[in-house]
Amino acid sequence: MADILHRIGIKSSSMDDVYQALTTIDGLAGWWTSNTQGKGNQVNDIIQFRFGAGGFDMKVVDLNSPSLVVWELAEGPEEWMGTTISFELKQENEYVILLFKHLNWKEPVEFMHHCSTKWAIFLMSLKSLIETGKGTPDPFDVKIDNWN
């Protein structure tokens, strides 16, 4: 098994603002992909994330407001099957610290390398959304390679 891990610090005194950006459709559409539909604020909700080349359906499997959000892939690319994504939040002085984990990849394939870098880019978009009011969700995201 292989995992993608990240840590960002968002200059904010409100863990709830970050939690809202992870559990509401407007929030998620503001940093990950503009084409986000469904519902994400209760366990068992399904969120549909769509990108130019495809997308992911995520099932919300754990929530602990305002400090934890956990999704499991419901539908998506084969490499993501069986993986879990979690966002853990905590306040450290003037920062909301976000620990991100995309766990349980079967193999450290080349697509996993790509997704690791791309998650960093999208988490920086989340940081920007909270700090400045404006993120860079798909299709406005920073491109990292020939896959996107």
Add this chain to the structure above:
Amino acid sequence: MADILHRIGIKSSSMDDVYQALTTIDGLAGWWTSNTQGKGNQVNDIIQFRFGAGGFDMKVVDLNSPSLVVWELAEGPEEWMGTTISFELKQENEYVILLFKHLNWKEPVEFMHHCSTKWAIFLMSLKSLIETGKGTPDPFDVKIDNWN
């Protein structure tokens, strides 16, 4: 054991340009940290990377021009001891693809989450250096959290 993996694509027809940015002091100082000293173009060379808060001495342990660079940590923070860093390059149409691995972390500690995100930022700086002539090495690097 835990690993950090990344993938970037640099718009360039020259793998050698990227290889030079990974094996020369001027190149490395252009994207990772401005304060880089030593030598990095032969096996057993030691490169000293210094940042505001400390630094790393890397020993070059494998080179295969222009497609592979491997370092081992010679001296640095305890969490990095025993870890290996590799850069694999290949040409795919108009992109030089870089697969990055920072392997063999003993534990997936919070500092590893930080380093994972920070490596993405620095690899994007390398991409910018080659594509535009200008990277953002420390101390001009994009800050991601309350640790840097």
